[in-house]
Amino acid sequence: MSDLPSPARTNGLLTTAHSPRPMMRTYLAVLVVEALVLLALWGFSWHFVR
Amino acid sequence: MHLVDWFIVAAYLIWVVYDGLKRTKASSAVEGYFLANRSLPWWAVGLTVMATQMSAITLVGTTGQGYADGMRFVQFYFGLPVAMIILSLTLVPFFYRAKVYTAYEYLERRFDVRTRTLASLLFLMSRGLQAGVIIAAPAVILSIVLGFNLTLTIVAIGLPTTLYTMFGGVQAVTWTDVKQMVVIVAGLAAVVFALVLGLPDDVGLGEALHIAGATGRLTTIDFQFDLNETYTFWSGLIGGLFLMLGYFGCDQSQVQRYLTAESVNAGRRSLLMSAFVKIPLQALILLTGVLVFTFYLFQTPPMLFNPVHEAEVQASSRAAEWAALDTEFHNVLDVRRTAVRDAVTARRTGNPTAVRVAQATFIEHQRSLTTIRGRAVSLVKEVTQDDSYNDVNYVFPTFVMTQLPVGLVGLIVAAIFAAAMSSIAAELNSLSAATVIDMYRRHIRTDASDQHYLRVSKTVTGFWGLFACVVAVYAANLGSLIEVVNRFGSFFYGSLLGVFILAVGTRRATSPGAVWGLVGGMVTVTYVAVTSSISFLWLNVVGATAVFVVGMAISILFPAHERTVA
Numbered sequence: 001m002s003d004l005p006s007p008a009r010t011n012g013l014l015t016t017a018h019s020p021r022p023m024m025r026t027y028l029a030v031l032v033v034e035a036l037v038l039l040a041l042w043g044f045s046w047h048f049v050r
Numbered sequence: 051m052h053l054v055d056w057f058i059v060a061a062y063l064i065w066v067v068y069d070g071l072k073r074t075k076a077s078s079a080v081e082g083y084f085l086a087n088r089s090l091p092w093w094a095v096g097l098t099v100m101a102t103q104m105s106a107i108t109l110v111g112t113t114g115q116g117y118a119d120g121m122r123f124v125q126f127y128f129g130l131p132v133a134m135i136i137l138s139l140t141l142v143p144f145f146y147r148a149k150v151y152t153a154y155e156y157l158e159r160r161f162d163v164r165t166r167t168l169a170s171l172l173f174l175m176s177r178g179l180q181a182g183v184i185i186a187a188p189a190v191i192l193s194i195v196l197g198f199n200l201t202l203t204i205v206a207i208g209l210p211t212t213l214y215t216m217f218g219g220v221q222a223v224t225w226t227d228v229k230q231m232v233v234i235v236a237g238l239a240a241v242v243f244a245l246v247l248g249l250p251d252d253v254g255l256g257e258a259l260h261i262a263g264a265t266g267r268l269t270t271i272d273f274q275f276d277l278n279e280t281y282t283f284w285s286g287l288i289g290g291l292f293l294m295l296g297y298f299g300c301d302q303s304q305v306q307r308y309l310t311a312e313s314v315n316a317g318r319r320s321l322l323m324s325a326f327v328k329i330p331l332q333a334l335i336l337l338t339g340v341l342v343f344t345f346y347l348f349q350t351p352p353m354l355f356n357p358v359h360e361a362e363v364q365a366s367s368r369a370a371e372w373a374a375l376d377t378e379f380h381n382v383l384d385v386r387r388t389a390v391r392d393a394v395t396a397r398r399t400g401n402p403t404a405v406r407v408a409q410a411t412f413i414e415h416q417r418s419l420t421t422i423r424g425r426a427v428s429l430v431k432e433v434t435q436d437d438s439y440n441d442v443n444y445v446f447p448t449f450v451m452t453q454l455p456v457g458l459v460g461l462i463v464a465a466i467f468a469a470a471m472s473s474i475a476a477e478l479n480s481l482s483a484a485t486v487i488d489m490y491r492r493h494i495r496t497d498a499s500d501q502h503y504l505r506v507s508k509t510v511t512g513f514w515g516l517f518a519c520v521v522a523v524y525a526a527n528l529g530s531l532i533e534v535v536n537r538f539g540s541f542f543y544g545s546l547l548g549v550f551i552l553a554v555g556t557r558r559a560t561s562p563g564a565v566w567g568l569v570g571g572m573v574t575v576t577y578v579a580v581t582s583s584i585s586f587l588w589l590n591v592v593g594a595t596a597v598f599v600v601g602m603a604i605s606i607l608f609p610a611h612e613r614t615v616a
Binding site for chain 1: 259318
């Protein structure tokens with residue numbers, strides 16, 4: 001299995017030749033999970049630091 | 051240690067070395083030796099990424115920090131998930147598509163060989179010394195706690211690691227890291243279980259945590275914006291973001307991990323595993339330290355957890371002072387234990403006033419104990435002239451050696467070895483890659499056979515392993531050197547990240563801009579570090595920004611014709 005994009009001249013710049021779309025859901029999941037984890041940490045502190 | 055514990059540690063070392071050495075056949079060419087022929091599954095790469103970052107210093111020092119200071123350190127990692135997303139979108143596909151062996155190889159394609167060589171040299175200097183520190187720090191602690199000879203302990207950590215890394219290459223590094231992560235997590239889980247069970251029968255976990263919470267140890271998020279305060283939400287999110295971008299994006303010891311993945315998306319997923327897991331795992335490690343604190347609320351801790359100088363102090367002219375401190379400590383300990391019980395009882399009544407009064411009494415005695423411990427540490431430093439004397443890193447190992455049952459002690463000691471070895475192995479492999487690919491093959495011998503480079507790679511790995519052990523012996527005796535080496539990292543990562551931002555973010559950056567930008571960045575970071583008291587996390591932002599600004603200024607003022615990346 002290969003999900004490498006076809007080679008393209010980029011001069012060091014980002015292009016859409018290697019589109020991250022297949023991973024977009026995963027990125028969103030990371031952000032959601034981080035928000036939930038931070039909320040959980042804050043809630044944990046709030047509960048025990050009273 | 052009991053014979054059973056020694057057996058467990060020995061069995062672990064033999065298992066890891068055997069498993070690593072049997073990978074030798076899979077590393078029959080340079081690409082196999084350094085990049086596993088880009089064939090590894092994302093979950094294995096993800097585990098080795100985590101194992102590489104989590105050294106024994108994390109396991110031992112972070113638990114100690116949880117004991118002494120609480121869970122605020124978890125904020126250090128708040129920028130990591132966003133950093134992983136940014137890297138997945140930018141550098142991971144860039145490096146993978148460029149088919150490079152090292153991150154710095156890419157810099158030559160974008161700029162020139164000077165930029166590549168300078169960046170690689172900075173990496174070799176920084177990582178080479180840090181490899182020694184990563185061996186030294188746990189070796190010092192284990193040698194004291196186990197009563198072992200320090201040099202032998204350093205050899206016990208460094209030699210097996212060097213052997214399987216030298217012969218097995220990145221395949222050995224990765225698959226031993228997978229097993230070592232299992233050992234580490236199993237050890238942590240077992241300790242947490244033992245700590246919860248170790249509370250008195252009539253005290254619940256929630257009640258004990260409320261007591262710890264009263265001391266501020268369970269505060270996890272601090273929203274104040276203070277550049278001088280190291281662990282806040284903002285320094286972790288912003289400063290930590292830049293640090294993690296620099297470390298996971300520009301440090302060869304991490305870049306080489308995801309270059310071994312079987313595809314670009316596998317490389318991305320390997321980093322995103324850390325994005326999901328790192329903060330909860332770090333919180334667990336800190337919580338373990340807090341649970342050690344709650345354990346000792348009901349048991350008798352030593353006045354100082356690091357016993358290395360105790361005999362010397364007791365034999366000195368200030369022995370009477372030490373004895374008086376010890377007596378005072380145990381008296382206040384008894385009073386504190388009573389105050390803890392009173393606080394637990396008050397909470398059960400549900401009367402807020404009673405809870406407030408009981409907690410205030412407990413906190414007063416807790417502060418007295420902290421003051422007594424501080425005076426004991428000062429006394430040790432004054433008598434022994436050892437300014438690097440440290441007690442926090444010995445809390446967890448001392449607890450393990452004195453309080454845990456047979457078998458579990460062996461598992462935890464094996465986990466500490468695993469944490470050290472997993473980090474060192476990745477560093478040795480990446481040091482060898484940068485040395486051979488960026489220096490030897492690029493400058494010294496450019497047209498040899500693959501088998502020649504493979505032989506050199508294995509030899510260079512062995513050299514770096516030996517170098518790390520020698521540095522460890524010196525670092526162990528110069529405790530302040532450990533801090534110096536760690537601080538060098540904060541000078542380095544932000545600036546190197548700035549170079550990569552110039553490389554991938556703008557067409558206008560030129561080779562002179564990159565080189566002078568890097569120099570300007572490190573000078574700026576040095577100046578800010580020396581003349582201000584801002585937290586080291588912010589130095590990464592300073593470095594990256596300075597490199598970008600200086601680099602762009604040079605590039606615009608002195609434009610040059612640049613080669614394009616193929």
